[in-house]
Amino acid sequence: MRATLAIAWRELRSYFVSPVAYILIALFLFLTGYFFYSSLIEFVNAATRAEQQGGMMGGGTAPMSVNEWVVRPFFYNVAVISLFLVPMITMRLLCEEKKTGTIELLLTSPITELEITIGKFLAGFGLYALMLAGTAVFMAILFAHGKPDPGPILTGYVGLLLLGAASLALGTFVSSLTENPIVAGFAGFVLLLVLWLLHWGAEYATGSTASILNYLSVVRHFEDLAKGVIDTRNLVFYLSLVVFGLFATMRAIETVRWKA
Amino acid sequence: MRRRTLLGGANLLASLVLLAGLLAGLNWLSSRHHVRKDLTANRAFSLAPQTKKLVASLDRDIELIAFYRTGDSAVEPVRDLCREIADLSPRVHFDVVDPDRQPGRASRYPSLEYGVTVVDGGERTERVNGADETALVNALIQVTRREQKTIGFLTGHGEKDARASEEHGYSALVTRLESEGYAVEPVQLADQTAVPKEINVLVIAGPAKDLFPNEAAAVSAFLAQGGAALVLVDPKPSASLGTLVAPYGIEVGDDLVVDVSGVGKLFGADEFLPMGLEYRPHPISADFDLTTVYPEARSVRAMTSAPEGVTATEIVFTAGASWAESDLASRPIKLDPSDRQGPVCVLAAATRKLPSLVAADSAAGAGKAPETRLVVAGDSDFCTNNFAGFGGNLDLALNALSWLSEEEDLIAIRPREKDDRRIALSQAQAGQVRTIVLAVMPLAVVGLGLAVWWRRR
Numbered sequence: 001m002r003a004t005l006a007i008a009w010r011e012l013r014s015y016f017v018s019p020v021a022y023i024l025i026a027l028f029l030f031l032t033g034y035f036f037y038s039s040l041i042e043f044v045n046a047a048t049r050a051e052q053q054g055g056m057m058g059g060g061t062a063p064m065s066v067n068e069w070v071v072r073p074f075f076y077n078v079a080v081i082s083l084f085l086v087p088m089i090t091m092r093l094l095c096e097e098k099k100t101g102t103i104e105l106l107l108t109s110p111i112t113e114l115e116i117t118i119g120k121f122l123a124g125f126g127l128y129a130l131m132l133a134g135t136a137v138f139m140a141i142l143f144a145h146g147k148p149d150p151g152p153i154l155t156g157y158v159g160l161l162l163l164g165a166a167s168l169a170l171g172t173f174v175s176s177l178t179e180n181p182i183v184a185g186f187a188g189f190v191l192l193l194v195l196w197l198l199h200w201g202a203e204y205a206t207g208s209t210a211s212i213l214n215y216l217s218v219v220r221h222f223e224d225l226a227k228g229v230i231d232t233r234n235l236v237f238y239l240s241l242v243v244f245g246l247f248a249t250m251r252a253i254e255t256v257r258w259k260a
Numbered sequence: 261m262r263r264r265t266l267l268g269g270a271n272l273l274a275s276l277v278l279l280a281g282l283l284a285g286l287n288w289l290s291s292r293h294h295v296r297k298d299l300t301a302n303r304a305f306s307l308a309p310q311t312k313k314l315v316a317s318l319d320r321d322i323e324l325i326a327f328y329r330t331g332d333s334a335v336e337p338v339r340d341l342c343r344e345i346a347d348l349s350p351r352v353h354f355d356v357v358d359p360d361r362q363p364g365r366a367s368r369y370p371s372l373e374y375g376v377t378v379v380d381g382g383e384r385t386e387r388v389n390g391a392d393e394t395a396l397v398n399a400l401i402q403v404t405r406r407e408q409k410t411i412g413f414l415t416g417h418g419e420k421d422a423r424a425s426e427e428h429g430y431s432a433l434v435t436r437l438e439s440e441g442y443a444v445e446p447v448q449l450a451d452q453t454a455v456p457k458e459i460n461v462l463v464i465a466g467p468a469k470d471l472f473p474n475e476a477a478a479v480s481a482f483l484a485q486g487g488a489a490l491v492l493v494d495p496k497p498s499a500s501l502g503t504l505v506a507p508y509g510i511e512v513g514d515d516l517v518v519d520v521s522g523v524g525k526l527f528g529a530d531e532f533l534p535m536g537l538e539y540r541p542h543p544i545s546a547d548f549d550l551t552t553v554y555p556e557a558r559s560v561r562a563m564t565s566a567p568e569g570v571t572a573t574e575i576v577f578t579a580g581a582s583w584a585e586s587d588l589a590s591r592p593i594k595l596d597p598s599d600r601q602g603p604v605c606v607l608a609a610a611t612r613k614l615p616s617l618v619a620a621d622s623a624a625g626a627g628k629a630p631e632t633r634l635v636v637a638g639d640s641d642f643c644t645n646n647f648a649g650f651g652g653n654l655d656l657a658l659n660a661l662s663w664l665s666e667e668e669d670l671i672a673i674r675p676r677e678k679d680d681r682r683i684a685l686s687q688a689q690a691g692q693v694r695t696i697v698l699a700v701m702p703l704a705v706v707g708l709g710l711a712v713w714w715r716r717r
Contacts, residue, residue: 017716022709026702033697040693044685063680067300070683137701141693146683151299215287227340228300236290240283247279251272 003111007119011093012126021127028085028131035077036070036138043069066142067149067228075156075226078135079219082128082164083192089127090171091185093120094253098179103256113253117246121172128164132157152228159225162238163218167192169245176252192218296347302679307344311397315348320404323380324354324396327366327373337391338377345396370439371432371654379403384441402666403441409665411437412447412459416475417499418468420492420640422446427646430465433657442665449475455482461664462489466640470499479504486614488633488664490657492640495558496588508610508634509566513559515586517604517638518593521579524553527650532556536656538577538603544635544659545575550652552576558638559584559600560608569613576607576637576656607637607656609663635660 015021047064097103106116142148171188178184199217202210214220218241221234298306307315324342328335335356346354359366359374366372369385377388379396381403388395413422413430422444425431434444447459449471455462455478462482471479483489493501495516502512519534529535536552539545562572582602583595595601612632641647643657685693 016712019709019713022705022712026705026709029705030698030702033701037694037697040683040685041690044683044690047682063678065679065681066683067679067681134701134705138697141696142683145685145689147681149301149679149681151301155299215291227305229296229298229305231294231296233287233290233294233296236287240287244276244279244283248272248276251275255269255272 001115004115004119004122007111007116008122008126011120011123015123015127024085024088025131025134028081029134031081032074032078032135033138036074036135039070039073040142065149066146067152070142071139071148071153071156072226074135074138075160075222078132078160079163079222079226082160082167083196084189085131086124086128086164086167086171086192087174087185087188089124090168090175090188091181092175093124093172094176094249095179095181095184098176098256099181103253107253107256113250116253117172117176117249121169121246121249124168124172125165128168129161132160132164149228152226155225155228155230158230159222159234162225162235163222166218166238166241166245169242169249170195171245173245173248173252176249300679304679305340305344307348308393308397311345311393312348314397314400315345315352318349318351318400318404320351320381322352322400322403324352324377325365325380326354326356326377327359327375328356329360329374330358332375334375334390341391341393341396342377370435381441383408386440408441408443409460410443410445410458411461411463411661411665412445412456414462414464414467414479415446415448416450417471418466420465420644422463422465425645428641428644430644432645432648433643433654436654436658437661442661449478452478454478455487460488461661462487463661464489464491464493464501466492466494467499467501468494468497471501471504476504480507483508483632483634486630486632489635490660490664491634491636492643493558493636493638494640495556495638500558505610505634505636506563507567507570508612508632509563509570509572510608510610510634510636511561511563512636512638513561513584513586513600515559515584515600516588517554517557517559517578517582517602517606518585519578519582519602521581523551523579527551527553529553529555534578534582534604534606536576536606536652537579540573540575540577542573542575542609544609544656544663548652548656548659550655551650552642552652552656553647553650554578554606554637554639555641555647556639557606559604560606560636560638562605562608562610566610567612569615570610571612572608572610574605574608577603577605579603606639607635607660609660610634610636633664635664 043064043066046069050062050064094103097106107113139148139153170191171184174188174191175181175184178187195216195218197217198213199219202213202217215237218238221237224231224234298304324346326335326338326342328338339356342354346352357365359372369378369387372378372387375389377396379386379388379399381400384403384405386399386402388399413419420428420430422430422434437444443458445456445459447456447462449455453474459482462479464479479489491501491505493499493512496514500512500514505512516532517534518531520531521535523535523537524530524533527535533553533555534557536554539548560574562574566572580602582604584600584602584604585593585595586599587596610632611634614630614632642650642653648654648657
């Protein structure tokens, strides 16, 4: 346990020692902030227009919710951005060690593959969670100027964390397979993209193929959480991906030990 | 050395496959036994208890098919609703289908439009517009009901022919009815004393001649016992059937509706084809906002003092710039004091609760409703094949028949209040937000990074 945390902490520190992490975080905040701000302004304008028209007609206006117009799209945007972001976080995780050869050092020590795997994963997850925490400022802005429904906001973040965890676990696995971080990043991106696009395939398929493809799509499971519904099926799905990714990483590292 | 890595690789693959299988099994299990909680404040994604009860007790497989074009965002609330319903029961299967991409599936449902959800119960189908939980649940009830509803078209007086496919026939309407699971039969009463027992709704579609006494008596008795009828009459010289509908508080005008509003001209109609522009509240006209046209119509009126137990409602009205011309002989045709000024009603509905004695008797009969329902319109051409494609004509006829054939236990679910949560931002505040979000936050992070980098130098 201590070894795990030590590895996680060391990795996390190394992120923040280089300018990479800061640039990533700043870019992430800027991008998500841009989308957030655009939908917020669009919402405010649309609401104003609706009120004006409603006033002219002498009636009320249809209900408009900030959750529907701003919060839900925000979560989707962040999910898409994660698609690019996560591979960038995970690409160094194990490649560096393999390239510099420090992985052999690690493996000859009493630290187990499990501890290495989880430690690295936690570091990536920690960075990702930190970035998400930054976006809490956006939500705070909404609460400062209105009364958004908190439930869906909570589940939305849970969704992002789960989606992120699953993506990170898979990205870590990819990173454990190669020495080249560029390859790791690119392959990780492709893998996530495939999982994302599975639900497109489902549209053209029929019957049980369609059901399976639908189930495997990471987007499908995100939809419930983005709108405010917690369903154990979605939790089980994402956690399954995390378990699979981490287990696969462990085995991949083991084979390195084999080779050594 | 080679062998060891190969073995290692195979080992890795095998254990991964094993794990994948295990996890797949776990996921399969979890989809059978899952817990679902809606955390929204207005429970927007939870179904009403009536819905849950109904779906849980379904005794046959139901297909919910939402026909929406790809990219149409209006499908989202429908998807949310139908997913929840499909979730409740393995008997409900839900699909979103783009009718352009899968024309085969769409062609199973005649005259299908975009933005419609079909509830297919095998023998019977219903259609629902939009994401209306009440409408969906009622559709579910209707398609799972055991008994089939039979619509009888009266013959023998020059009525419109239900099976004819030329312009004055009703085949378009009938095809649609049959596709939704209704049985359609001709009814001949000339040598009968009663309307056949299996008829749920009688349609009298534009009789040129009046009914014989025995026929009128049969129809009256049918109605009095809780039957339902759609009575479509045309202006003189066609029969008015006024005495038939009078006991239900409806008067048929001895006139011709003239519409000089000019709205008709936009569609190529002249003054004797009034448009239906206004719809008073009634189940038939709920959510109905299409234009309808009535080629040569009489006026229809609810009596000011209706007979006991009768509720008569005028529903469809023509333009304000129209009137009911009672003197068709004199020219030019113009609005006289004796004429009724528009808007003129051309379609009305009436109900009458059955006196309790009669209700007890008919409870023993073949599932008759405890109230009589009647729809009377001053025109029978609006739902012929020629005009069925115009605006809401076909839909209005279907709505009327649907209401007439409906039973009493359909439920009404209070629509969930859509959440209204707005954000108030003045120009200044918007500017502040923009600065914080797009400038301050990212720059702060960059600054932090620079500080760290500086310190490490």
